[in-house]
Structure formats: C-alpha cells, structure tokens
Amino acid sequence: MTGVSRHSYPVLDGMRGVAALGVLVYHFKDLLPFPIFKAGYLAVDLFFCLSGFVIAHAYEGKLLAGMTFRHFARLRIVRLWPLVALGLIVGVAQILLLSGTADPVMLGIGALFNILLLPNFVGPGPQMFSANPPHWSLFYEMAVNLAYARLVRLLSDRVLVVLILIGFAVLAVGAATFGTANLGWARDQLPFGAGRVTCGFLSGVLLHRLRDRIGPPRWRDQAWLPLLLTALVLTLPVTRTVRPAFDCLFVLLGAPLLVWIGANCRPMPRALPLMRGLGSLSYPLYALHFPLYLIAADLAAQAPGAAAPIAIAAMLLACAGSLVAARFYDEPLRRWLSGRAGLRR
Numbered sequence: 001m002t003g004v005s006r007h008s009y010p011v012l013d014g015m016r017g018v019a020a021l022g023v024l025v026y027h028f029k030d031l032l033p034f035p036i037f038k039a040g041y042l043a044v045d046l047f048f049c050l051s052g053f054v055i056a057h058a059y060e061g062k063l064l065a066g067m068t069f070r071h072f073a074r075l076r077i078v079r080l081w082p083l084v085a086l087g088l089i090v091g092v093a094q095i096l097l098l099s100g101t102a103d104p105v106m107l108g109i110g111a112l113f114n115i116l117l118l119p120n121f122v123g124p125g126p127q128m129f130s131a132n133p134p135h136w137s138l139f140y141e142m143a144v145n146l147a148y149a150r151l152v153r154l155l156s157d158r159v160l161v162v163l164i165l166i167g168f169a170v171l172a173v174g175a176a177t178f179g180t181a182n183l184g185w186a187r188d189q190l191p192f193g194a195g196r197v198t199c200g201f202l203s204g205v206l207l208h209r210l211r212d213r214i215g216p217p218r219w220r221d222q223a224w225l226p227l228l229l230t231a232l233v234l235t236l237p238v239t240r241t242v243r244p245a246f247d248c249l250f251v252l253l254g255a256p257l258l259v260w261i262g263a264n265c266r267p268m269p270r271a272l273p274l275m276r277g278l279g280s281l282s283y284p285l286y287a288l289h290f291p292l293y294l295i296a297a298d299l300a301a302q303a304p305g306a307a308a309p310i311a312i313a314a315m316l317l318a319c320a321g322s323l324v325a326a327r328f329y330d331e332p333l334r335r336w337l338s339g340r341a342g343l344r345r
Helices: 010-027 040-065 069-098 104-115 133-154 157-178 187-209 224-233 243-264 269-288 290-302 304-341
Strands: none
Touching (some): 010 269, 010 304, 040 133, 040 187, 069 269, 069 290, 133 187, 133 269, 269 290
C-alpha cells in the first residue's frame, strides 16, 4: 500500500492514488447512484504488487549488501505504524459514539492486537481488524515485507516463480470457494489472504528484477494511460460466473502488467505535482476513511433521500482529512521516530 522510494516512479504514485480512491468509492458504493469502482477491492492486489516492486527497488540491493533485518523492520514499522495508530483511534471513537452495544472488554482486546498490526481472533464478527477493517491488508503487507527481508538471499528468480504460483493456487481455491478474490479480511480466510499477498507482492519483486530485460511500451509518454487503466479495471462490470476467474487473472497478470506500464511511463513535468499529490493521498486515505463511511451510512439510514450527498460530503472530508493527517501528523511523527531510532535508509 505504501510507496518507499518516493518519486522515483511518479506514475506509480499516481496509480496508488487512483487505487486508493477506488477503495474509497467501493466502500461507499451502496450510498452512491453512480456505478464506478464496483471492484475496488482489486486495488489491494495492485497495492501488493506495487509494494513488491518499490520495496525491491529501494531495499533489495541494500539487504544483499548487509542491511540488517532489524534495521529494515524498524524502517517498515516507522512507515506504517503512525497511520495504523491514528486509524485505530478514529475507528474506536466511531464505535463508541455510534454503537451502544459495543463490549468495552472485547473492544480493548481487539484494539491491543490491532495497534500492534496483528489480527484479532476473539470477540464477535468475522473481521480481523474490527475497529478499522481495511487495516487487514496492512497486516499482510507487513508480514510479507518481513518475510522477504529475512529470506531475500534465498529468493532466486526461480524460487520467486514457484512461490508466486503456489500463492496463486491457494488464492484460486479461495476464489472458487467464495466466488471472489476479495479474501483475507476475515478470520476464516487467513490462508487465502496469505496466498493473495504472496502472489501479488512477489510478482512485484520479480517484475523489478526483470525490468531491464523487458522493453518499455511504445506509449511510454502517455502517463495518463496507466491511471485510466487502473480506474477501468476497478470499474469493469463482470458477471458472478466470470468474477472468480477475472479476479485471479488480475492478481497474477493484470496487476503486474499495470505496474510494468506505470513504471515505464514518463509524465510531463506539469503532471508531476498531480502524481505526487495522489501518491501522498493514497496511504492516509486508505488507513483513515472507513470510520467516516460508517458514520455516513448511519446518517444515510436516518435520511435515505440524502444518502448520495452525505456520501459525497464524507468522501471529500476523508480526502481532505487524509491530506491534513499526512502533512501535519504522519510525516512529522515519522521524522521524529526515525530520529529517535537512529534510522537511515
């Protein structure tokens, strides 16, 4: 979900922003009259693939040259944790304000696990991150990041291909069982979520290794194209019968293809601020938006005729609040934590 080597691939920044907006609209879809981003959950698979690509770009050489696992782990914790903590606080506040039936003991236990970016397997409901459900993918991302750093010397290209295919096979079983690849967020889906992130993340790592052997696309000056394709894939109407196969093919082939196109496209200078702005928006928006959706859904239930305006206002607030949180909370706190820990890239 989170970029690492900032602005080395500005079009990938833009794609992350479009994908995060896709997740936002997907969660608000029941309150909206327009049929876009109906498959916004596939943005998570694009995030996983992007993460593999940029993690390999930023750290594979350093890990092979002697960067310690502990140092890498601290870097990733500092990158992810501040917004995980803020998202959890916002989620708990939303539950306490809107749910009069919340069990404070179970809520506290769940929050304790979740603030450590660990899934919660106690209490009611299937969600592993009940206070802020989208954080499930951050758990898988952290897990695969750490596994990659620990095992990087063993991950030859052939080993990567084998692991990608194993992850894909596990995901395919889950998609055939549940009718979708939107898996990993619930307690009974843990193996399928592991297959999903393994396939996506390691595909990104392999793609980075092969980047010099694959020629750039002829349309490399058309930086708008990967953003448009990202939005299109997350919007395409697909029947229930075709959905499992479509989702799985996107995870295995579609997401890496989009990342390859985006990594090889060069934006015009005037487009750089937009790409960077979308990149800055992506992670805080993903981490913080869901409690606002729940508040909007509660308000819309009380005033059904105003559902769309409520949803649009909440989405705009989520975007604005995410940019403010990035600028005045996440970035300063990460700088402070990095300084305290003596971290450097």
